[in-house]
Amino acid sequence: RRMFPSVRVKVKGLEPLKQYYIAMDVVPVDSKRYRYVYHSSQWMVAGNTDHSCITPRLYIHPDSPCSGETWMRQIISFDRVKLTNNEMDDKGHIILQSMHKYKPRVHVIAQDSRFDLAQIQSLPAEGVQTFFFQETEFTTVTAYQNQQITKLKIDRNPFAKGFRDPGRNRGVLDGLLETYPWRPPISLDFKAFGSDSQGGSSSSSPVTSSGG
Amino acid sequence: RRMFPSVRVKVKGLEPLKQYYIAMDVVPVDSKRYRYVYHSSQWMVAGNTDHSCITPRLYIHPDSPCSGETWMRQIISFDRVKLTNNEMDDKGHIILQSMHKYKPRVHVIAQDSRFDLAQIQSLPAEGVQTFFFQETEFTTVTAYQNQQITKLKIDRNPFAKGFRDPGRNRGVLDGLLETYPWRPPISLDFKAFGSDSQGGSSSSSPVTSSGG
DNA sequence: CTTTTAACACCTAGGTGTAAAATT
């Protein structure tokens, strides 16, 4: 399924006339398995997992390749990224394990040599800058553990409009800005939450999350 | 609107590791305006038009750029091409005049220099091979002039399924292999009609229509 | 008169959470 909210970033500092690929992947935050403790409303460690020897799949942004000028002029949205827990997936989706913590990464790849878009299965050795943001960490689930998340989805995702209850109160989303439990079809939307995202990005970062 | 049936081609003779763009445009067959004479079931010249000084818009196949190997392994479909009669169109659609004859062209563009995909508004001076096929010529309309065309559309286009009449006879499509009247959302589908398409393509053509 | 436009019902295609069933 898709991520929601989706990862969206703005880029600056690129060379306007140079060509770039922009890609996303998702890497484990740790090697722990988690469970959600309902009465204390928090995720707790529930075991260990071995994430080694797993190379994360790369999602190439569909606008790639594109000039730096064009990349910088628009908000770069990864709303078509799909996640799965099926390790045998053959549709190119990003493979994750449920009940684990992950963080999305965004890669800006300068087109130096001429690699085939379809051939970029792994990151090149050179000409890549990688960025990530603390506030986009999430926990994967197959069923929601937290009523607040369900409400966030239903209120914000246009495809869930059928579950909206016009009579109920809004504003329940406050207080979810930091971290919140997650299921495969999820990611944080910087824009939707208005975070300023200094996060884990490197200092001379040409990538910032959109604050629009 | 979209073309239907859509232009579909197979390519051979490319260098497997080289990168190519593949694009389509639509050019006038002549400078005549046509009208459909119903009682004789044919298009007749109804006046003159000046097609000069109009540079046709280029539709870059969304898979571009891509290696020759990948291009040759698949049927290249232009089913997302959109046509319009609005000369002020700002959505990048191909602009045509109604009641005129046109033919689609397919361009294979070797990626020698590094041009931006978004910057290809017109064809490069070098490294381009252009192909077209006699049997894909068509006449633009805003309303169907011919009942056979209407039936072809309804029978073949999945989006028109709502107009299909399960009780009626099939096989009315025979005899439409050569030319048939057309409206903007149309093009010939080589594959659907099983044409062999020696057409107007150049002799050492790496592009042939698909006969599947 | 001919041709074009716009609103529409009816489709395809696919993204939601739900709830029950299946799995572990």
Place this chain on the structure above:
DNA sequence: AATTTTACACCTAGGTGTTAAAAG
């Protein structure tokens, strides 16, 4: 008991020909 899978109603998004109105 916890987690995952599946079928489903309900959406978004957009591609059909039709029809009546509008435009020329």
